[in-house]
Amino acid sequence: MTNTRSGPSPASSPNALPAAAFGSAERRRAPRIAPLSAGVYAPGAAGAVKESSLQELKARARKPGEASFFFLDHHFQHNAVKVLPGEFFVADESMVIMTVLGSCIAACLWDSRARIGGMNHFMLPDGDANDVSGRYGSYAMELLINEMLKLGARRETMQAKIFGGAQVMHNFTTMNVGERNTNFVLNYLQTERIPIVSEDVLDIYPRKVVFFPVTGKAMVKRLAHAHPESLVAQEVRGNAVTVAKATAGGSVDLF
Numbered sequence: 001m002t003n004t005r006s007g008p009s010p011a012s013s014p015n016a017l018p019a020a021a022f023g024s025a026e027r028r029r030a031p032r033i034a035p036l037s038a039g040v041y042a043p044g045a046a047g048a049v050k051e052s053s054l055q056e057l058k059a060r061a062r063k064p065g066e067a068s069f070f071f072l073d074h075h076f077q078h079n080a081v082k083v084l085p086g087e088f089f090v091a092d093e094s095m096v097i098m099t100v101l102g103s104c105i106a107a108c109l110w111d112s113r114a115r116i117g118g119m120n121h122f123m124l125p126d127g128d129a130n131d132v133s134g135r136y137g138s139y140a141m142e143l144l145i146n147e148m149l150k151l152g153a154r155r156e157t158m159q160a161k162i163f164g165g166a167q168v169m170h171n172f173t174t175m176n177v178g179e180r181n182t183n184f185v186l187n188y189l190q191t192e193r194i195p196i197v198s199e200d201v202l203d204i205y206p207r208k209v210v211f212f213p214v215t216g217k218a219m220v221k222r223l224a225h226a227h228p229e230s231l232v233a234q235e236v237r238g239n240a241v242t243v244a245k246a247t248a249g250g251s252v253d254l255f
Contacts (some may be wrong), residue, residue, distance in 0.1 A: 049214050050093035054079050057095075065134040065143065073098070076210070083121045086134040090118030090147045091213040098210045100223070101164035103178035105137065105185050105201075106209050108161040109144060109194070110216035111153035117213030120144040124177065125184035137184045145192070160189050161198040161218045163209045178202060 057070045057079060067089040073080035073096050080096035081089050085104055089097050097119045099106050110117040122140035127133065134140045149155065165182035182201045189196055198218065200207065205222035212218075 051095070052079070052093060057081070063147075067097075083119050085121050085123050086140075088118060088120040088134060088140065088144050088147065090116065090144070090151055092116045092151055094214055095212075096210055097213055098208065101207045101209060102166055102168040103164070103176075103181060105162060105164040105181040107141060107144065107185055107189075108163070108209070108211045108216075108218055109148060109153075109158050110161075110213070111148065111157050112159065112216060113157045114151075114153045115214050115216075116148055116151050116153040117211060117216055118144050118148050119209075119211050122181070125180055137181065137188065141185070141188050141192075145194075155192070155194070158194050159216070160194050160196045161211075161216075162186075162189075162196060163200050163207055163218075163220055165201040166206060167202070167204050168206055 054070055054072060058068075062068045065087055067081045067083040067087040069082040069084065071080055071082070072078075076096050078094065078096045080098055081091075083089050083097060083099040083106070091097065092115060097108075097117070099119065099121045101121070104121055104123050106119055106121045108117065108119045120134065120140040120143065122137040123135045125136065126138040127136040132139055134143060145155065145158075148158070162182075162185050165178035165185075167176055167178050179202065186196070200220045203222075206224075208221040208223060210219040210221075
């Protein structure tokens, strides 16, 4: 499902969609059809933005669990880092943070004033008390928030966008990991009083998520799903998953 929640968002996003009550695993909202906006880092649009070279990014020392797979993303023409399961990444410079999700969850946090953003990628809500790992949401969320605070973000100006939690394996209907992960991150952010301004969760689609840490812009692409019996229904709905909608701040773009 794609949903944009009400809550603090930049002044440039008056078209944010209203919140929807959390419902069943099958709920989703069709994206609005709108032209994709120009480059998210258009010159002069966001003031002076730091940008490191690919060599500089690769040469930096990395913390345990911090993503370290850097590359040039030819589609967006920006340096990028891929966040693997159990990893996180926080930045205050012009680059792309991306990941691919199935039943896992990625939380993208953004401080609208400090212009700092970060993403994690966790596999399960929690694990053994002695297993401190970014694979588990209870640790991954705390780690992401703390790393953003270290870089200069403030908890009271953070907002969240969440992705994933799909039921990508038909055999997982009795143990829906995606739904458990989604419930966990919703409850966690509510407890921490970090508003969720956008989400694309549940359903059956794996997702590719792209996040721009300076602007807080997020884009999601639903990939081929694992349920052959749903192909007819998908054709009836049309190819809406490839339609891009673009506002700013609290939006999620489909690409």
